[in-house]
Amino acid sequence: MPNRVLTRRVGARACAILGLLLAGAVVAGAAGATEDSARNQLAQKDCVRGKFKDYHLQGTGGDPAASYKGRVFRLSQDYPNQIPPREDFPWAKIPFKDGGPVDPEAYLRALLAYGLEGNVDVDFYVEDNKIRKWYGMPWMDWNTEVASDWPGTDGREFVHGFTHEFDSSGNTLSTLQHDFVDTWSGAYLNDRAAFGVGQVYCDPDNPKPGALNPDPAGLNDFPDGAFIIKLLFSTVTEDQLPIAKNALEWQAHVFVNDDPSWRNKGPASRFERALGPIRLIQIDVSVRDERSLTGWLLGTFGYDGNAKGATPWERMVPFGLQWGNNPKVTFAQTCAGPDGPCDRSKLTEQWINEEAAENLTRAPLNFNHLGFGGRLAGPVDNAKASCMGCHQTAGFPTVPILPEFSANGAVLKLDAGKRPATDQSFRMMYYGNVPSGVVFSDSQLQSSDYSLQLSMSLQNYASRRCGDQSEPSSAPAPEICGQLLA
Numbered sequence: 228m229p230n231r232v233l234t235r236r237v238g239a240r241a242c243a244i245l246g247l248l249l250a251g252a253v254v255a256g257a258a259g260a261t262e263d264s265a266r267n268q269l270a271q272k273d274c275v276r277g278k279f280k281d282y283h284l285q286g287t288g289g290d291p292a293a294s295y296k297g298r299v300f301r302l303s304q305d306y307p308n309q310i311p312p313r314e315d316f317p318w319a320k321i322p323f324k325d326g327g328p329v330d331p332e333a334y335l336r337a338l339l340a341y342g343l344e345g346n347v348d349v350d351f352y353v354e355d356n357k358i359r360k361w362y363g364m365p366w367m368d369w370n371t372e373v374a375s376d377w378p379g380t381d382g383r384e385f386v387h388g389f390t391h392e393f394d395s396s397g398n399t400l401s402t403l404q405h406d407f408v409d410t411w412s413g414a415y416l417n418d419r420a421a422f423g424v425g426q427v428y429c430d431p432d433n434p435k436p437g438a439l440n441p442d443p444a445g446l447n448d449f450p451d452g453a454f455i456i457k458l459l460f461s462t463v464t465e466d467q468l469p470i471a472k473n474a475l476e477w478q479a480h481v482f483v484n485d486d487p488s489w490r491n492k493g494p495a496s497r498f499e500r501a502l503g504p505i506r507l508i509q510i511d512v513s514v515r516d517e518r519s520l521t522g523w524l525l526g527t528f529g530y531d532g533n534a535k536g537a538t539p540w541e542r543m544v545p546f547g548l549q550w551g552n553n554p555k556v557t558f559a560q561t562c563a564g565p566d567g568p569c570d571r572s573k574l575t576e577q578w579i580n581e582e583a584a585e586n587l588t589r590a591p592l593n594f595n596h597l598g599f600g601g602r603l604a605g606p607v608d609n610a611k612a613s614c615m616g617c618h619q620t621a622g623f624p625t626v627p628i629l630p631e632f633s634a635n636g637a638v639l640k641l642d643a644g645k646r647p648a649t650d651q652s653f654r655m656m657y658y659g660n661v662p663s664g665v666v667f668s669d670s671q672l673q674s675s676d677y678s679l680q681l682s683m684s685l686q687n688y689a690s691r692r693c694g695d696q697s698e699p700s701s702a703p704a705p706e707i708c709g710q711l712l713a
């Protein structure tokens with residue numbers, strides 16, 4: 228384990244634990260993991276449920292018109308107060324070697340099968356799943372991800388509860404895509420993940436970011452077996468992206484104008500929404516598995532209309548799986564120049580479906596890159612990012628998820644003279660292997676353990692309940708407001 232790197236990043240609580248670990252205990256990914264029994268014993272049990280809004284501006288002008296006869300999204304928020312017992316997870320049968328699965332493709336496919344089981348039949352209105360319970364993240368109805376000057380406008384729409392994410396500018400997906408297309412997505416948590424979220428939000432008016440693991444002696448992590456699946460839809464059409472043919476198409480309440488540069492200039496009326504079609508082009512999965520080098524594995528599937536399979540779900544092609552960032556492998560060691568080509572053989576902490584990767588570069592597809600230096604990222608993701616690079620930053624408060632978003636590193640309390648564009652060490656910090664439950668930056672109080680929805684949820688909460696912009700509330704000021712000030 229890279230202790231040097233680790234000590235630089237951990238916060239006060241984690242430091243104490245690290246001290247214990249270094250004092251002789253085993254230093255490994257799974258060290259210090261809290262047993263289910265301890266989590267259950269220390270869990271808060273008198274939690275208040277059912278208080279979170281379902282969608283953007285619910286009850287305050289955002290409700291469906293009376294003429295809308297379709298189904299309306301309800302947040303599945305009856306989080307369990309005790310950890311549901313570990314199932315016989317299909318991925319758990321696949322052995323690990325050196326912190327990664329020996330058969331990554333089989334592992335990745337097992338994750339998708341689990342995430343789809345019982346959810347496809349009910350169009351991901353997951354509360355109807357007949358096989359197992361699934362849940363959603365609170366506070367995504369008021370979400371600020373893309374339009375920072377227009378707080379909340381990325382919040383859940385009312386048909387499927389999808390949030391608006393970073394859009395793809397012209398030419399990102401194919402040379403036939405000339406204009407912006409918008410991304411809308413939804414994430415669903417299994418019961419073991421939902422237990423952690425339910426502990427953080429046990430008191431809906433006073434969330435505790437550090438209660439993800441109820442045991443204060445353990446790292447602030449999700450329990451082993453926590454799993455999240457995310458569906459990414461795009462407003463892209465088959466004309467703009469030929470492999471999107473026969474993709475799964477749903478109606479959602481999305482922006483009338485697809486161009487974020489136009490919308491962001493305001494006024495707020497530019498964020499007008501209406502029912503319109505969106506198509507499923509990517510599925511992401513993440514799982515907490517203590518056998519992994521970092522404690523997590525993240526994987527992705529891309530839609531290919533030419534692939535075999537009777538349904539759009541079956542035409543989702545496994546693209547790659549990541550369990551570490553190979554922190555020591557620099558850009559120059561893998562890529563010949565800014566536009567490649569990149570030799571990914573040094574990146575041993577991931578698996579890429581080479582055939583799928585090659586298909587994506589075939590004209591008119593324009594996806595000639597993965598993430599930074601050949602690390603795994605999805606087609607709608609930023610080419611300078613990687614799945615684990617972005618996700619390891621998850622924590623409270625939030626920090627920039629990419630070096631580009633941090634003007635000079637000040638937010639991360641790094642040397643202000645360091646520039647992300649030129650400083651290799653600064654950028655490589657984003658491709659470290661932060662262990663599960665450990666904070667990324669010294670400016671963070673708690674880790675959100677690789678869940679960016681959890682860290683954004685807390686941020687969204689704070690933006691509405693702390694400070695000048697707060698909505699009126701009769702509840703006393705939440706503790707996290709004071710923590711943010713301090």
Ligand code: HEC
Nearest residue numbers: 414511513525526527604605608612613614617678679680
């Ligand atoms: C540029 C940064 C970035 C990259 C790269 C990225 N993600 Fe994410 N991801 C996010 C953000 C931000 C969210 C939370 C917002 C949302 O879901 O609406 C998120 C949410 C998710 C979720 C929902 C669970 C959660 O709370 O984190 C999953 C699963 C996920 N991503 C998997 C992946 C996978 C797999 C990859 C690589 C193929 C990936 N992500 C690449 C930023 C990123």
